[in-house]
Amino acid sequence: MIRIEQVSPTDLHLRTLIQALDKDLQQRYDEENIYTIDLDHPDAFHTTFMVAYIDDTPVGCGAIRPLDTDSVELKRFFVDSTYRRQGIAGNMLQALEQKAIEQGCHFVRLETGAEQFEATAFYERNGYYRIPVFADYExxxxSLCYEKKLDLDK
Known part of the structure; x- marks a missing residue:
């Protein structure tokens, strides 16, 4: 059974999963093309972090951070390769989108790398569409950037 919990940036499970994500990205990209998040920076507490569990095992993570009054950015979205294709990513994405709706946001935006074919396919299957590259990714x-308009009536 999949359980998704909101956690603080100091959460050990979150930090371990983000380290695994960074290791995966380091195998695909040069260091300057990896956009990390400083979990020790005070701004990290303005970001909503979630960890997905199967039983008591942390298997995935994701976050949303405010971009403006109308949108958030999906960050640090990752599922351990051992646990992929079990619906974890979809459940976690829905939970993060619901948090964005609760925060009054109409859009979720994200950046992913051109070498992450599985990620782009996943986002497109879940209603995300390509947009021009934004912010620090220009x-x-x-970088490939995507957006989804949220249904606030959900």
Missing amino acids: DDGI
Whole structure:
């Protein structure tokens, strides 16, 4: 059974999963193309973090951080490769989108790398569409950006 919990940026399970994500990204990209988040920075407490569990095992994580009054950015979205294709990512994405709705946001935006084919396919299956590259990703050259308009009536 999948359980998703909101956690603080200091959560050990969250930090372990983000380290696993960073290790995966380091195998795909140069260091300057990896957009991390400083979990020790005070701004991290303005970000909503979630961890997915199967039984008591942490298997995935994700976050949303405010971009403006109308949108959030999906960050640090990851499911351990051992647990993929079990619906974890879909459940976690729904939970994060619901949090964005609760915060009054109309859009979720995200950046992913061009080498993450499984990620782009997942986002497109879940209603995300390509948008122009935004924010810090504009000069990157390998970033793909997506957006989804949220149904606030859910």
